[in-house]
Amino acid sequence: xxxxxxxxxxxxxxxxxxxxxxxxxxxxxxxxxxxxxxxxxxxxxxxxxxxxxxxxxxxxxxxxxxxxxxxxxxxxxxxxxxxxxxxx
Amino acid sequence: xxxxxxxxxxxxxxxxxxxxxxxxxxxxxxxxxxxxxxxxxxxxxxxxxxxxxxxxxxxxxxxxxxxxxxxxxxxxxxxxxxxxxxxxxxxxxxxxxxxxxxxxxxxxxxxxxxxxxxxxxxxxxxxxxxxxxxxxxxx
Numbered sequence: 477x478x479x480x481x482x483x484x485x486x487x488x489x490x491x492x493x494x495x496x497x498x499x500x501x502x503x504x505x506x507x508x509x510x511x512x513x514x515x516x517x518x519x520x521x522x523x524x525x526x527x528x529x530x531x532x533x534x535x536x537x538x539x540x541x542x543x544x545x546x547x548x549x550x551x552x553x554x555x556x557x558x559x560x561x562x563x564x
Numbered sequence: 565x566x567x568x569x570x571x572x573x574x575x576x577x578x579x580x581x582x583x584x585x586x587x588x589x590x591x592x593x594x595x596x597x598x599x600x601x602x603x604x605x606x607x608x609x610x611x612x613x614x615x616x617x618x619x620x621x622x623x624x625x626x627x628x629x630x631x632x633x634x635x636x637x638x639x640x641x642x643x644x645x646x647x648x649x650x651x652x653x654x655x656x657x658x659x660x661x662x663x664x665x666x667x668x669x670x671x672x673x674x675x676x677x678x679x680x681x682x683x684x685x686x687x688x689x690x691x692x693x694x695x696x697x698x699x700x701x702x703x
Contacts, residue, residue: 522676522678522700523648523649523678523698523700525675525678526673526675526678526680526698529673529675530672530673530680533673540675541675542675542676
């Protein structure tokens with residue numbers, strides 16, 4: 477039960493994240509999949525990462541740093557980071 | 565005032581005729597403030613008014629001077645920076661020759677060597693221009 481609650485909470489966060497990333501970066505929501513590349517899918521350059529940090533702060537109240545992005549390749553990696561930051 | 569106009573080039577890489585910041589009024593990691601008096605010989609004055617591009621450059625140079633000041637205060641050498649992106653520009657009014665602009669810049673986010681800042685310039689308390697800049701500072 478507890479595990480399901482945690483999973484649902486993270487799932488909700490992931491769905492919300494897909495919504496605002498899709499809208500902000502004008503990318504098909506269906507391409508925002510755990511196995512896909514965060515950088516390539518959102519077509520991020522180094523300046524765009526600042527927009528991503530702002531979006532995450534505004535929507536999820538998480539403050540990310542440059543260090544946080546080390547090792548983040550896919551949306552799956554990114555969701556793990558978000559989950560960790562939210563202690564989910 | 566923490567840096568007077570006649571010493572401002574010690575903190576920024578810009579040189580006349582492209583110095584677009586006057587006195588640095590204050591600078592902390594949370595807030596920068598400067599002023600600048602528009603002169604008739606300014607290269608970004610047109611038809612008696614300082615243009616939008618000048619206001620944006622002025623905001624950027626306020627950042628440059630403030631980062632330069634803070635770097636020096638923290639025992640480092642001022643770093644070179646440049647404008648990476650300009651967004652959310654809202655122009656309300658242009659300042660005339662002879663007007664003294666007051667500008668407040670607030671750093672909003674930092675990611676590595678990239679800073680997202682919000683800048684607003686005022687004349688006699690009226691807002692002239694607001695924008696966000698991404699400033700990339702060399703490492």
